[in-house]
Amino acid sequence: MSNPFKGISVSLSNKTVVKRRYSVTQDVVAYRRCARQYGAFNVHKYAPAEQTQAYFGTVLHQVLDRCHAHFHGIIDPSTKGLLPDNGNILSYEDIRDYFGETKSARKTGEIGPLPPSDIIRYFIQVENGLNSQGILAIRSELRVKAVNILQYFNALEGPILYPRVRDTEHRLQADRTDHILHGVVDLLVDSPDENPDPANCEMWDYKGSSRVGLNPKDLETYEFQMRVYAYLYKRKHGVLPRKAVLYFLNELDGPTCPPNRPVNALVEVSMEAKEIEEAIEEFTKTVDNIEESRRTNTWEAAAPGEIDEQDCKNCDLRWNCKTPNNGKGVKLIYP
Numbered sequence: 001m002s003n004p005f006k007g008i009s010v011s012l013s014n015k016t017v018v019k020r021r022y023s024v025t026q027d028v029v030a031y032r033r034c035a036r037q038y039g040a041f042n043v044h045k046y047a048p049a050e051q052t053q054a055y056f057g058t059v060l061h062q063v064l065d066r067c068h069a070h071f072h073g074i075i076d077p078s079t080k081g082l083l084p085d086n087g088n089i090l091s092y093e094d095i096r097d098y099f100g101e102t103k104s105a106r107k108t109g110e111i112g113p114l115p116p117s118d119i120i121r122y123f124i125q126v127e128n129g130l131n132s133q134g135i136l137a138i139r140s141e142l143r144v145k146a147v148n149i150l151q152y153f154n155a156l157e158g159p160i161l162y163p164r165v166r167d168t169e170h171r172l173q174a175d176r177t178d179h180i181l182h183g184v185v186d187l188l189v190d191s192p193d194e195n196p197d198p199a200n201c202e203m204w205d206y207k208g209s210s211r212v213g214l215n216p217k218d219l220e221t222y223e224f225q226m227r228v229y230a231y232l233y234k235r236k237h238g239v240l241p242r243k244a245v246l247y248f249l250n251e252l253d254g255p256t257c258p259p260n261r262p263v264n265a266l267v268e269v270s271m272e273a274k275e276i277e278e279a280i281e282e283f284t285k286t287v288d289n290i291e292e293s294r295r296t297n298t299w300e301a302a303a304p305g306e307i308d309e310q311d312c313k314n315c316d317l318r319w320n321c322k323t324p325n326n327g328k329g330v331k332l333i334y335p
């Protein structure tokens with residue numbers, strides 16, 4: 001029988017190189033904080049038992065996003081130009097009572113009370129979405145604290161900030177030879193009394209933490225993050241933004257709403273050309289390190305003192321890690 005394929009040669013197709021996408025915060029910032037934690041939860045996808053860190057930051061970001069949408073009438077056109085709750089603030093006790101009543105209603109199967117404010121309504125919507133992904137607040141006090149910070153921000157910053165918001169969740173990315181770097185800027189804010197021009201825009205990024213007591217390495221990474229955003233912004237709009245701003249929301253925490261913005265809440269990040277270049281170099285180096293860690297499956301824990309003790313307290317790997325407690329590790333509670 002003759003061979004029908006005789007004399008036919010099919011050349012091998014060229015190997016396709018798939019560029020990995022790296023998020024500025026979820027990959028680069030997370031790996032720089034602790035490669036071991038990043039490897040376990042972001043690469044190997046182990047499910048963390050507690051997601052307190054993710055909960056607090058995400059709930060603040062997403063509720064504020066709804067507050068901006070409320071003011072701009074995106075959710076409901078009738079709220080256009082209005083602050084959620086008209087900037088009014090519920091007391092700690094009122095917030096606690098509402099959460100207590102909804103908890104009791106859930107237990108008895110009754111219909112719970114309606115949310116007493118716009119902020120709490122948005123908070124519950126966001127929380128339901130997070131809970132469905134397994135991201136929960138471990139302590140009920142954390143929920144009260146989050147609502148309180150959101151109310152303070154809304155009352156203190158809302159009247160001036162919301163009208164200036166030009167875009168939220170502003171997406172940026174750049175093709176970097178062997179990978180794609182992308183990021184999401186929380187807010188683009190027009191400078192007051194200026195024309196809507198990309199060169200007049202400020203980039204704002206919310207952080208769920210405090211500025212006071214922040215680990216210097218974390219602050220440096222956040223500054224690099226904003227400079228990398230500035231670089232990506234220039235690639236997209238052809239100009240640098242006017243300002244890059246970090247807002248530390250936890251600085252608003254306290255028994256009463258601060259009458260003025262706390263001095264440590266806002267940090268303006270300088271954007272000299274040399275600093276931007278250095279930030280890009282650092283982040284590219286970090287991406288190379290992530291690639292190397294993937295190749296060798298080696299994920300080093302952060303060195304003692306280079307990571308916030310609170311980050312280690314919330315980490316499931318702390319029982320088997322020498323870094324927490326200034327390098328002393330965590331005492332096992334059994335046998």
Ligand code: SF4
Nearest residue numbers: 034312315318321323
């Ligand atoms: S306990 Fe701290 S240093 Fe150790 S893996 Fe977790 S976050 Fe990293």
